[in-house]
Amino acid sequence: MKKVVTLGEIMLRLSSPDHNRFVQTDRFDACYGGGEANVCVSLVNYGLDARFVTRVPSHEIGQSAVNALQRFGVDTRHIARGGERLGIYFLESGASQRPSKVIYDRAHSAIAEADTSEFNWKEIFDGVDWFHFTGITPALGEKATKITMEACEAAKAANVTVSVDLNFRKKLWSSEKANQVMSKLMPYVDVCIGNEEDAEKVFGIKAEDTDVDHGQINHEAYEDVAKQLIERFGFKYVASTLRESYSASDNGWSAMLYDGEQSYLSKKYDVRIIDRVGGGDSFASGLIYGLVTEQPLQEALEFAVAASALKHTIHGDFNLVSKEEVEVLTQGDGSGRVQR
Amino acid sequence: MKKVVTLGEIMLRLSSPDHNRFVQTDRFDACYGGGEANVCVSLVNYGLDARFVTRVPSHEIGQSAVNALQRFGVDTRHIARGGERLGIYFLESGASQRPSKVIYDRAHSAIAEADTSEFNWKEIFDGVDWFHFTGITPALGEKATKITMEACEAAKAANVTVSVDLNFRKKLWSSEKANQVMSKLMPYVDVCIGNEEDAEKVFGIKAEDTDVDHGQINHEAYEDVAKQLIERFGFKYVASTLRESYSASDNGWSAMLYDGEQSYLSKKYDVRIIDRVGGGDSFASGLIYGLVTEQPLQEALEFAVAASALKHTIHGDFNLVSKEEVEVLTQGDGSGRVQR
Amino acid sequence: MKKVVTLGEIMLRLSSPDHNRFVQTDRFDACYGGGEANVCVSLVNYGLDARFVTRVPSHEIGQSAVNALQRFGVDTRHIARGGERLGIYFLESGASQRPSKVIYDRAHSAIAEADTSEFNWKEIFDGVDWFHFTGITPALGEKATKITMEACEAAKAANVTVSVDLNFRKKLWSSEKANQVMSKLMPYVDVCIGNEEDAEKVFGIKAEDTDVDHGQINHEAYEDVAKQLIERFGFKYVASTLRESYSASDNGWSAMLYDGEQSYLSKKYDVRIIDRVGGGDSFASGLIYGLVTEQPLQEALEFAVAASALKHTIHGDFNLVSKEEVEVLTQGDGSGRVQR
């Protein structure tokens, strides 16, 4: 069984139920999630070993985040305890022309204020095949950047494949700062994942002639971006999700993968959205699964896209689907007929 | 007022709320339902007398199933008490490309282990016009098969019209077993109802050139199936629902009726799905209502299809619509304008 | 900051949750609303001063209605206390072909039995720029008609612009009665707002060649209606919402405005409906906002239509959106991308 490690922040997510606006709710549904944690849950669901590395405060809210991971079988033994608070994000679910809204309350979180000494990377990467992080982790601040850097170094030293999801967050850092920090981390990366905008927002590499809000996707432009990324950083693979936002309720969803020579384009799904948070993470985890288990590239890509199409129908950050369920969809049954 | 009797199993239905997956819910919405019970509720809603015959355990969960029927006016006086448990089914509601999922936990139920001596068919069919059962009842096992057979005999002896909904359930029996048992029951049947696949699954009678998962419906093929069914079993009418599963959220829904000479085709509805369980039952009850009240065949069919289109918008197994509401739809108002 | 006054009834709204039918619910979600109250909430959200005038019983249910308005900043100081009951309406939310259903239980309400002496119009209109009422208020009965008439007179005396939303309710009065009463109030009105049917239902003025249930909208016909209204009553502006009811789940939504010389046509939105109650009120308040703040007519209209498109995605009667959120939509971003 392949082993994957991810590093990042897990937050308490507080969402107003049933599409209610923040100002009208007197109740929040609570779950836990974050890009890298979400990837771990998916990988365990697909049958791999996955270890999540972070730091949570040693109170019950911190413990609840750990429990949420354990519930689905994620290895939490290397989660450090300490710090003042667990990061929080508030989520208001949109509909039709009304966009979903996220309010972050994650500053000063336990992981953002963690020290490199709290993680034993040698032990963490022992026997591990793959390491994944996202652009969010270094964006949390100096300390988190340093931790990410050490993790990358240790991963490389242990001969572990490294993937990154660029995941640019404008509320966490500027494009300039992102470019500066991420450029130092990219040399360790083998597989680079992003959405339509990340390459431009992080590295200033543009996908020409695309208008992501209105959904005409220019695949050649994306291939061009991928090519530039590989030229600049020497990645083995570059993958990008391609979201067409018709409205907050309906999206088109596909992806492409470029291996330096050839670009692979996935099937496109029209998804009716229940919860699109974690869509990118479910793609990343599907792709990691496909690559680490050495599937052909087109298959790996289709698995990743189908997995993340399904994610859009599931509440919470975690993509609670099995390998078998994804495969039913990649094999063409999107009819939604009742399974009994 | 016409009187209808149905025989079958009523189960406790436990559904995870709000499209949640089984593995993430800590609460189940509870209601009660089953093919034949659902038919009774509809018929009472349309103004007929309807009596449901089954057996439930003599504890509060059993009583709750009886109460659920009484609430809507179903005659429950001939429900036997005894046995160990009420059958249960778990329902996870899908969306978009993710199908709904049913887990049955119905083995060893009170009705599956009932004895024929517990039902006084003479009394049950006294003054009754119509008897309806589905393929699920004999599929519950030897004892239930025997009860169904006795009910059919008694119905015929009492000059009661008999209808069946083939309702093949692969988790309950094989096609071979179904063919063998159902073939013995069909001689008692006047009206045979099914979906696109039932005739093939139960009797090996094929609708050629149809691809139900992708929705191109070949009406001639269905007429051919109906013709074969009438030839083999001498039914007076054969009806079939025609579902086009675009996704778990949206379906096309129509039906056809064949009277041995002519086939009638209904209007097609594109339904946005709230809950599609009981869709077939709501069609059957609409058709029974139309036929027992001697409506012209096209009208009876349109009533049945409109009724079941509405069912797709209602939570639970029961189709809680009135005759007037169905008629508004058959008369063309599907605009959904607020009624105030 | 502009000041607006509205006069009308605020009711307790009891809605069955999650599309449940009345006969299956054992719980009602409770909120408060009514055409004119809804307008006030929107105007406060857009940054204006808004005062709501009504009468509520002096018990906790009455107080809760007042609190609901205060919560969003509406000025409630001129709400009279007395009477026996707060009007109630029950709401069942439809889906697909099943229409939403409203049961009114509003007879004998506090405002319907209020006396003109309970309102100090001079004080109420002090420093006020705009007065708005709807056809529902005089429809509540003799006393409410008299109050509405006095309010109109006082508004005119205070040099306040007056708008009406015709809002015909067939359960409250006949077209004849409406015509007779409303015709006496129209001389005070500067801006007349309605939906596709109101002009005909209230004044017998027809929009020819339109079939609102099936959505082919004939804009010329509506312009003709507006022209007739202006000719008869001397309004400055006439505006009409144009709803295309594809189903209870999906509607087309646009509007037109006529200034006696030219007709302005808005963009059309295809809305996926969460809650369409208050759609017309959200249009009226958007338009009042645009006009009272002296926006160009096309802009005012687009603001009003975008605002009410958003309303369709929000539970409750109140349109809980900010000016900024409406402007994002009028500026073309209906993609529903997550705001983070």
Added chain:
Amino acid sequence: MKKVVTLGEIMLRLSSPDHNRFVQTDRFDACYGGGEANVCVSLVNYGLDARFVTRVPSHEIGQSAVNALQRFGVDTRHIARGGERLGIYFLESGASQRPSKVIYDRAHSAIAEADTSEFNWKEIFDGVDWFHFTGITPALGEKATKITMEACEAAKAANVTVSVDLNFRKKLWSSEKANQVMSKLMPYVDVCIGNEEDAEKVFGIKAEDTDVDHGQINHEAYEDVAKQLIERFGFKYVASTLRESYSASDNGWSAMLYDGEQSYLSKKYDVRIIDRVGGGDSFASGLIYGLVTEQPLQEALEFAVAASALKHTIHGDFNLVSKEEVEVLTQGDGSGRVQR
């Protein structure tokens, strides 16, 4: 099987969940109840036939009230349809020193405006053993008084035993009016039931030296009241519940019965209150059950008190306990040990 008829109003009850105050709730739990309806449900639970007579509006809220009764097996065939509204009462559940609060919104209800011609008393009382009404029904107004009077006459003519629960409601009528109306109805009554205060509030007959708020119960005084009642009206039995209100959370609960010669005193229960609405009705139905099935007086009384002690632990107006459950308590097991 004994048959009982009751006549009265059934209301929609809207209660704020979880002890919330009216001004803080945005949701109401909905159920249906009313003194005489509650009695019917209990009697069916104990195995008798019970028929409830009232009038409800012919809309879904009215139908839901009927369904609520049918669910538990009450005979609803003689419920008339018509009128404008179903009476409503709002319930806020208290705790400790904070009392529960009821806001009635029941004026103009369907039954209050019913006509005597809508009820066929001859058919209603055919084969019936017992008729029960409460002081609330005539308090609803002239029409309801007339209906009650006709019902009493018809009951007597049909040789049916008649019981009344005095149930004085100061918001419905004054003591004077109550005395005048009830005094005309009492000649038809065989069994008179009340609480500690009813005899004084309705007939001015005082229980001396009692202080019901602080719970020292003077049984001799109650016997004296009972004696006076029998002297004035010739009842066969007089029964009174004896509530000691320690707080909104804890009450003492017992009762006495007087047969003109001897007074019987029940065991006292200290009840932890979940929902005390319907406490008196559950006593009345327990007593009717005991008397109509000809139990010894002490037993009948103990059954009635135990039944109503249990009612205090059950949400809603209806006392959902079986005869067996009451008997376990009368036989002394109030230990609350888990039944498994």
Added chain:
Amino acid sequence: MKKVVTLGEIMLRLSSPDHNRFVQTDRFDACYGGGEANVCVSLVNYGLDARFVTRVPSHEIGQSAVNALQRFGVDTRHIARGGERLGIYFLESGASQRPSKVIYDRAHSAIAEADTSEFNWKEIFDGVDWFHFTGITPALGEKATKITMEACEAAKAANVTVSVDLNFRKKLWSSEKANQVMSKLMPYVDVCIGNEEDAEKVFGIKAEDTDVDHGQINHEAYEDVAKQLIERFGFKYVASTLRESYSASDNGWSAMLYDGEQSYLSKKYDVRIIDRVGGGDSFASGLIYGLVTEQPLQEALEFAVAASALKHTIHGDFNLVSKEEVEVLTQGDGSGRVQR
């Protein structure tokens, strides 16, 4: 009408419903509260004008806190906008031997990082009679201490009576720090309120011979503490709540007031607890109400204690009771009889 100003923090309170532990909940009930905000709500409920001064972030969670105050009529015009986050506290409700648990996540809140320049004290205290703050506000940090100091100075300059609730919070500061800061604020204070432990925790002034956990209250000791406080700081009045914690479900609750010459002792209530957060604030607001409206001291004290006894039965931080409801209890009706 008397006007009162309070200054402090309002937080988002996230409580697990129904006594659930943090680690088992997937939902939080959300409301808003904080010592000084709670006082404002009570005072408005009693009929006074109350203005709350704080700072909230300019996003929807901040706005929701403001709305929560507006809903009950608190004047929010002087709430500043800015900063990063609204303070949060998580609440787990205990029972029996299991204590309630609070996890604070309030560091870096908008008010803790506010600047004195954001408040116009002259305007804030214009026409105001009373100013109230608690020891929590200066405990938030340097900036908040400075703001509190300026507020005190401005209040004194405007001839406003000043009260403090000592409210020691060990997680916010040490006793030493508290002593040092609070000692500088006390010269502005006229009325000093605390619980049994505050005087010792803040100023090292001991109530001898008391054992608050086991509830034997030594009133003389408390009088002695009050005397010492007056001697040291020159207060006009000192008041203390006296809680006897029998368990997390049941408490004894009373209070004493000392005017420098005489000590007044209140009635004691045994309260069954629904929610005890805000108990002290409800006492403070009751006392302020009594004193600002110039009630006799014993009456003011009884009002305050009765008000806070009622608070223990109400969910949320706010004490949603009216003056009339408190007076019913002070006049001796704690029987909890249903009010209808």
Added chain:
Amino acid sequence: MKKVVTLGEIMLRLSSPDHNRFVQTDRFDACYGGGEANVCVSLVNYGLDARFVTRVPSHEIGQSAVNALQRFGVDTRHIARGGERLGIYFLESGASQRPSKVIYDRAHSAIAEADTSEFNWKEIFDGVDWFHFTGITPALGEKATKITMEACEAAKAANVTVSVDLNFRKKLWSSEKANQVMSKLMPYVDVCIGNEEDAEKVFGIKAEDTDVDHGQINHEAYEDVAKQLIERFGFKYVASTLRESYSASDNGWSAMLYDGEQSYLSKKYDVRIIDRVGGGDSFASGLIYGLVTEQPLQEALEFAVAASALKHTIHGDFNLVSKEEVEVLTQGDGSGRVQR
């Protein structure tokens, strides 16, 4: 860190919320539990390693049971997959004089039909210190008896201490059958735990002169029972919980422990009950914790009783308390003061 293994059934528990009766609920709260699983969760909470051995069906309901254990850190690697169904129990929570009610629907469960070959005992007991089972497991049937026997043999062979909780369930087997089967298992047992009635119900060993329903506990009698048990089976320790059922809402709770020479009696707690299911299991796990970590006997006993007193305040089968929380209570703080 000590390692403990338990063997038994984990069931889906379906409880009606908020004290509702089965016949009135339309929703069930779902959690998972069972005597031996509950013990594991507690032990992990106290810091030990705990492994649960059972068999669950390989569908999502089975997986959810496994996830529930993983969430709190239980080692689930030795749970076998297979069989048809997960056992279910329905729970209705009582109050005051109304007892809680359990309906079992556990026949034919996966573990009841498991085969001994599905468990590798050698691996399971590798490095393990303690093995615990209850009388429920062998009561599930022949197969489960055989599995239990093999487990006991393997435990002994591996030098593991064995404890049993007698846990007699009359719905699973008769006293005779229990005596016969359990007598064969007892030779492997070192520590025998039960409640007041188990020794008599299982082995016919009587505690004289006790009346458990009314709570006068005769400690000498229990010591006598313990002595007889040790004489007959050679246990090292015998422990018994001592419940005094005042009502379904309030119980007295204590325990005794006998070591063959001396009997230890615990403090008694009066508990206000939130959920008493799992009370005995929480005692057993507390005692195992104390004994396996070699605490003095009185301390171990007090820990066990305090732990289970706390359990009564927690929803669900699992006792979600930490070692520290239990110790606060054993050290005497049962005041329930808010922890902040």
